[in-house]
Amino acid sequence: MAKVKRVPLIAGNWKMNLDHLQSIAFVQKLAWTLKDANHDFGVEGAEVAVFPPFTDLRSVQTLVAADKLEVCFGGQDLSEHDSGAYTGEISGAFLASLDCRYVLVGHSERRTMHGETDEQLARKVAAAVKHGLVPVLCVGETADDLEAHGPSAVPVAQLKAGLAEVSGTPELVIAYEPVWAIGSGKAATPEQAEQVAARLRETLAEVLGDDVAAATRILYGGSVKSGNIASLMREPNIDGALVGGASLDVAEFASISRFSKHVGT
Numbered sequence: 379m380a381k382v383k384r385v386p387l388i389a390g391n392w393k394m395n396l397d398h399l400q401s402i403a404f405v406q407k408l409a410w411t412l413k414d415a416n417h418d419f420g421v422e423g424a425e426v427a428v429f430p431p432f433t434d435l436r437s438v439q440t441l442v443a444a445d446k447l448e449v450c451f452g453g454q455d456l457s458e459h460d461s462g463a464y465t466g467e468i469s470g471a472f473l474a475s476l477d478c479r480y481v482l483v484g485h486s487e488r489r490t491m492h493g494e495t496d497e498q499l500a501r502k503v504a505a506a507v508k509h510g511l512v513p514v515l516c517v518g519e520t521a522d523d524l525e526a527h528g529p530s531a532v533p534v535a536q537l538k539a540g541l542a543e544v545s546g547t548p549e550l551v552i553a554y555e556p557v558w559a560i561g562s563g564k565a566a567t568p569e570q571a572e573q574v575a576a577r578l579r580e581t582l583a584e585v586l587g588d589d590v591a592a593a594t595r596i597l598y599g600g601s602v603k604s605g606n607i608a609s610l611m612r613e614p615n616i617d618g619a620l621v622g623g624a625s626l627d628v629a630e631f632a633s634i635s636r637f638s639k640h641v642g643t
């Protein structure tokens with residue numbers, strides 16, 4: 379199948395790493411590295427985004443604006459509420475006012491360690507869209523799910539549930555992150571990732587129609603590195619990557635972002 383042109387997205391989820399001072403040094407170095415390598419942003423190359431901790435966002439925003447860097451950024455989570463008595467929560471409105479373009483929703487670490495439910499995540503997806511942020515909805519099965527239900531059942535069910543509160547033609551990104559591949563050093567094979575990504579795109583078409591399905595970027599996440607990105611990106615339904623550990627190394631993350639220059643990997 380010919381690959382449909384969607385702007386690839388290489389996204390770095392820093393998780394709870396790098397404080398605001400480290401974030402400035404990192405983003406500056408990343409932008410320089412990409413520039414030195416003549417990275418094409420947009421259709422020919424990849425859009426590059428980082429997801430720093432909340433406390434870094436103001437610093438990253440200031441740096442990106444001052445130096446006109448072509449690096450996007452977003453939050454790692456948002457509240458389903460707009461404002462009010464929700465101690466410790468962060469409103470999508472606050473992220474939007476810091477020029478965040480994206481926000482992660484339902485990362486497996488939020489689902490498992492913070493007990494976030496599909497219903498709550500559907501409200502977070504709707505809150506992101508309401509505030510003009512592009513939700514990056516994360517879905518993925520555990521090793522037990524894989525054994526019990528096969529590869530697609532759980533991610534497809536999570537996607538359907540996560541879209542329950544949106545309608546029309548919202549801009550979305552879906553990240554397929556098999557839980558067994560996160561931080562394990564054992565990425566899904568390109569064939570495995572493509573199989574699930576294709577089912578996720580069919581699900582998008584069923585729920586929100588063909589146009590949204592064709593426009594939505596589906597990322598793969600889980601032990602992505604410079605050595606395996608090119609083969610993943612050759613799959614027709616994989617439009618980018620959500621990178622954890624390898625996104626904390628500037629040279630490695632820049633190399634992943636330049637996947638189209640890798641030959642034979």
Ligand code: 13P
Nearest residue numbers: 391560561600601622623
């Ligand atoms: P790793 O790339 O470290 O496996 O993490 C993936 C991830 O959780 C990105 O959100």
